[in-house]
Amino acid sequence: MKERIALTDYANRIQTALPKGILLNTNGDKFNSMVLGWGGLGVTWNVPTFVAYVRESRYTKAQIDKTGEFTISVPLNAPIPAITKVCGTQSGRDIDKVKEAGLTLEAPEVIRTPGVREYPLTLECRVLYAQRQELDAIPDDIRTAFYASGDPHTAYIAQVLRAYIIR
Numbered sequence: 001m002k003e004r005i006a007l008t009d010y011a012n013r014i015q016t017a018l019p020k021g022i023l024l025n026t027n028g029d030k031f032n033s034m035v036l037g038w039g040g041l042g043v044t045w046n047v048p049t050f051v052a053y054v055r056e057s058r059y060t061k062a063q064i065d066k067t068g069e070f071t072i073s074v075p076l077n078a079p080i081p082a083i084t085k086v087c088g089t090q091s092g093r094d095i096d097k098v099k100e101a102g103l104t105l106e107a108p109e110v111i112r113t114p115g116v117r118e119y120p121l122t123l124e125c126r127v128l129y130a131q132r133q134e135l136d137a138i139p140d141d142i143r144t145a146f147y148a149s150g151d152p153h154t155a156y157i158a159q160v161l162r163a164y165i166i167r
């Protein structure tokens, strides 16, 4: 069962969970989940949005580019270490993360990418705009710290179409 929520009631919870790692799920060639720490809620073109920063090298990037959508899954308590480890260090190119991380999928309402029962706060998102970072435009200290070997992030601005908690 899905309990619809007002996004603004959970904004603080989502922002607090982010740096510890939430999940960005895609369903292109197959279902896959990546741990996401950079991003956030916002308003763009008068609609509620979620911005996700995904590095060029991620399997996830190619999958978002294929489907134009993703789900965001946020734990209601602390993140589960086994999920952080598998989904945050291994690639969907090499493994089946559903199996390896023990994820239970929940059918979506309006897009084609399921949510994850273990992280029940779910946002169904449709990509409106993708912008690859220009490394030359990033301050030197940050470029040195985060992009010594290149691999820029792409900012995906996505409309939040549904927000609910899987019960």
Ligand SMILES: Cc1cc2nc3c(=O)[nH]c(=O)nc-3n(C[C@H](O)[C@H](O)[C@H](O)COP(=O)(O)O)c2cc1C
Binding pocket: 019, 020, 021, 032, 033, 034, 035, 036, 037, 038, 039, 053, 054, 055, 057, 058, 059, 060, 061, 084, 086, 087, 088, 089, 090, 091, 092, 093
């Ligand atoms: C706490 C944490 C936060 C992370 N945040 C991001 C992020 O915001 N963007 C990103 O591209 N990778 C991030 N990663 C790394 C990816 O989750 C990791 O490279 C993952 O294995 C990519 O999976 P994929 O190749 O299946 O897409 C993070 C990892 C951890 C553990």
